[in-house]
Amino acid sequence: MIFMLLLLVILFSVLTVKQQHPTGANAGDQVGKTILAQYGKGARVLVVTRDTEEDRGFAQAAIDRLKAAGADVLGQVNGSAIDARKTIESILAEGQTIDAIAANDVTAKWTVYDRFPSVGSAKCVTPKPYMWPNFLKLSNLMSVANQTAIYAIIAIGMTMVIITAGIDLSVGSLVALASVSSAIFIRDYCGGTEASVTMVVLGAFVGIGICAAAGAFNGLMVTAFQIPPFIVTLGMMMMASGLSFRLAEGRSIPELPSAFFWLGRGQTFGLPNPVLLMIVLYLLAHFVMSRMVFGRYIYSIGGNEEAARLSGVPVKRVLLAVYMICGALAGLGGIMLTSQLSAGDPKFGLMYELEVIAAVVVGGTSLMGGQGKIFGTLIGAFIIAVIKNGMNLTDVDPFNQKIVLGAVLTAAVLIDRLKRHA
Amino acid sequence: MVRLSLAMILCLLMVTSGCGKAPSESSSKIKSQDPASVQNKGTIGFSALTLTNPFFKVIADNMQEEAAKHGYELIVLSAERDVKKQADHVDEFLVKGVSAIILNPCDSNGIGPAIKKANDKGVPVFTNDIKYDGDEGKVVCHVATDNYQGGKLAGEAMVKLLGDSGGKVAILHFPQAESCQLRVKGFHEIVNAHNGKTKNAKIEVVATLDGGGVRDEGFKGTKDVIESNPDLAAIFAINDPSALGARAALEAAGKADQVTIIAFDGQQIGKQAILEGKILCDPIQFPDQIGKVTIEQIIKYFNGDDVKTEILIPSKLHYKEDAEKDPLLKG
Known part of the structure; x- marks a missing residue:
């Protein structure tokens, strides 16, 4: 599996090699030097950047370099093309001429310079581009990890359920239920946007708790009444979705305090919090599944439930716990999504159950139960995320993307079959 | 065997991403002949x-x-x-x-x-x-149909229809969408203005239902409305699919001739229904204009022109005569 992920990474790295345009202080310094070399020390220069952190660094470095050499910096634009127009107008109105424009790739592409016959975009001096795959940009890799984190966390519970030869279709709806119930709790009982950190944590646990209860209900139906998991969780999927739409009256609930956004949007040790949480939970789950008795029970139930029962495994209690864990993790996913998108919404989590089951299956867990690895699921989730991200970066038509994802899922199950017969 | 399957997946992937890549590759070629930065x-x-x-x-x-x-x-x-x-x-x-x-x-x-x-x-x-x-x-800028003005047009069409006789009207709403709220607001304004002027020919809105903006909800809502108001004269539906659902309900109840439908949108299915006389008229939207105007604003923005924060594109009433002129519709 990891082999396939690596292949995909290499494939998309090759396919997305594109010209990259540096910005920031080094690039600014470089542009300053180029202008001095081309136009001499008396160059009259306009510096055009956007109002972003990197661009401000670029502008500052360029201006420092130019001024140190004695060049004349006529003005600095720090904003949009409209600001550039106004600045150029006022410079020309004073009767000055512009020799060169220090710009980065983006501001050089603005068409505003061609409005003025004496300026023109040919006067833009930009930093030298270099080649690098879009896919391998740090910001892209981070966002792939960040986008996958929620699916991957829900997939932990799903892996456990599938290893017991069960299935849980309700996770998508539970994402919505957790999102809506915690948002409503915070809005109605904790003062909405004014809520304190303690109340936010409490609100998050209310959402997770409700989903854990829903998961326990699933487990109870499966164990006590022998209803097939497919049917029980299908019922829960509809009930939870209906309930969340009812509670939220079909609308989104944006009245949340900014403390709520830390989980989904904050960073710790340079990693986005969802990614960090994902790593911690996977390590924990791996430990549980491979080192603890509970984990061994889960595998033995999936292998042969009757044999497990006869050899003294508390089958019902274990199954109940597994469905409860799955529900609680779906709830956690819902809280994270709410935090990322800064609103509770009954429309969240649509089709997540399929995304998550796909990640588990691609990760090599058998739908027949008894086989599978936690880290396999993590890799499965990343395989799907990398394919999606890569296809978006290579401009694959949205409809074709669905075909590819469907084919990947089918192929993964095919491999599972072939392995069993081999 | 596993390797074989992996190879299969990758081949598939290459093929698909190959198809998708073609246009962007050609565009990067244009880029490499650099003076053509005007081109891209x-x-x-x-x-x-x-x-x-x-x-x-x-x-x-x-x-x-x-x-x-x-x-x-x-x-x-x-x-x-x-x-x-x-x-x-x-x-x-x-x-x-x-x-x-x-x-x-x-x-x-x-x-x-x-x-x-x-x-x-x-x-x-x-x-x-x-x-x-x-x-x-x-x-920077939002471009959309002027839904409020469109709602007014629907109101005017309703007044033209029932202005002399008066009658009961139902609205198939979709209150979650702000655009639909504006449509209904404009509609009410014109109808209320008419009711203020007339004594006997009042247009009475007897029900406002959530038609969900979809066919089956429109169907169910209309069924209930004609149960409770058998003398309904007209329906204003906030889009074409819910209007067509309403039409199906009216046909099922044998009231298609009694109740006239005014809808909104002007999608292909809506225009076709207007041509067939199933819907009286639509204030139509112009998605082609919305698209063009949006790009124009981006061009203006990069050109350093001032860009308005909101641009509303007026809608127009579309009757059967207009639908007959449309070459894309089958008569």
């Missing part, structure tokens, strides 16, 4: 609400055409109403280094953090059809 001024990313609704497909196609005219390449992605997916699209646009981003927000609030992210990277964001409501990020 950059890319614009568009994350549509959904591409399965023809309305947004028309917007996307027209934007693509208009962007190409001005030397921009438009990347179209479909968020399928999932706001998380749309936020991920924005991430990918930023990685690709697009010059501008266009959105049909899947959630008027939830898309805020993504817009903020684009703002922080200095990439301007434009919206069309659906407005962003929050205050976290900044949208």
Whole structure:
């Protein structure tokens, strides 16, 4: 599996090699030097950047370099093309001429310079581009990890359920239920946007708790009444979705305090919090599944439930716990999504159950139960995320993307079959 | 055997990404002959609400055409109403280094953090059809149909229909959407103004139901309304699918001749229904205009012109006479 992920990474790295345009202080310094070399020390220069952190660094470095050499910096634009127009107008109105424009790739592409016959975009001096795959940009890799984190966390519970030869279709709806119930709790009982950190944590646990209860209900139906998991969780999927739409009256609930956004949007040790949480939970789950008795029970139930029962495994209690864990993790996913998108919404989590089951299956867990690895699921989730991200970066038509994802899922199950017969 | 299957998947992937890659490869070739930077001024990313609704497909196609005219390449992605997916699209646009981003927000609030992210990277964001409501990020310009004016047109059509006789009217609403609230508001305004002037021929709105903007909800709602108001004279539906649902319910109840429907939108199915006399008329929207105008604003923005924060495109009443002139409809 990891082999396939690596292949995909290499494939998309090759396919997305594109010209990259540096910005920031080094690039600014470089542009300053180029202008001095081309136009001499008396160059009259306009510096055009956007109002972003990197661009401000670029502008500052360029201006420092130019001024140190004695060049004349006529003005600095720090904003949009409209600001550039106004600045150029006022410079020309004073009767000055512009020799060169220090710009980065983006501001050089603005068409505003061609409005003025004496300026023109040919006067833009930009930093030298270099080649690098879009896919391998740090910001892209981070966002792939960040986008996958929620699916991957829900997939932990799903892996456990599938290893017991069960299935849980309700996770998508539970994402919505957790999102809506915690948002409503915070809005109605904790003062909405004014809520304190303690109340936010409490609100998050209310959402997770409700989903854990829903998961326990699933487990109870499966164990006590022998209803097939497919049917029980299908019922829960509809009930939870209906309930969340009812509670939220079909609308989104944006009245949340900014403390709520830390989980989904904050960073710790340079990693986005969802990614960090994902790593911690996977390590924990791996430990549980491979080192603890509970984990061994889960595998033995999936292998042969009757044999497990006869050899003294508390089958019902274990199954109940597994469905409860799955529900609680779906709830956690819902809280994270709410935090990322800064609103509770009954429309969240649509089709997540399929995304998550796909990640588990691609990760090599058998739908027949008894086989599978936690880290396999993590890799499965990343395989799907990398394919999606890569296809978006290579401009694959949205409809074709669905075909590819469907084919990947089918192929993964095919491999599972072939392995069993081999 | 495992290796074999892996190879199979990868082949498939290569093929698909190969198809998708073709246009962008050719555009990078243009880029390499550098004086032709006039040829390729950059890319614009568009994350549509959904591409399965023809309305947004028309917007996307027209934007693509208009962007190409001005030397921009438009990347179209479909968020399928999932706001998380749309936020991920924005991430990918930023990685690709697009010059501008266009959105049909899947959630008027939830898309805020993504817009903020684009703002922080200095990439301007434009919206069309659906407005962003929050205050976290900044949208340069919003282009949409003037729904309020369209609602008024529907009201005028209703007054023209029932102005002399008066009668009972039901509204098939979709209150979740701000655009539909505006449509109904405009409608009420004209009808109320008429009722203020007349004594006997009052147009009475007897029911406002949630038709969900879809066929089956419109069908169910209308069935209930004609049960409780057997003498209903007309229905105003906020879009074509719910109007057609209403029509089906009227036909089933044998009241198709008694109750007249005025709808909204002017999608292909709606225009066809107008031609067939199933719907009296629609204030129609112009998705092609919405697309073109949006791109025009982006061009203006990069050209340093002042851009208005909101542009509303007026709608027009479309009757059977207009539908007959339309070459795309089958008579």
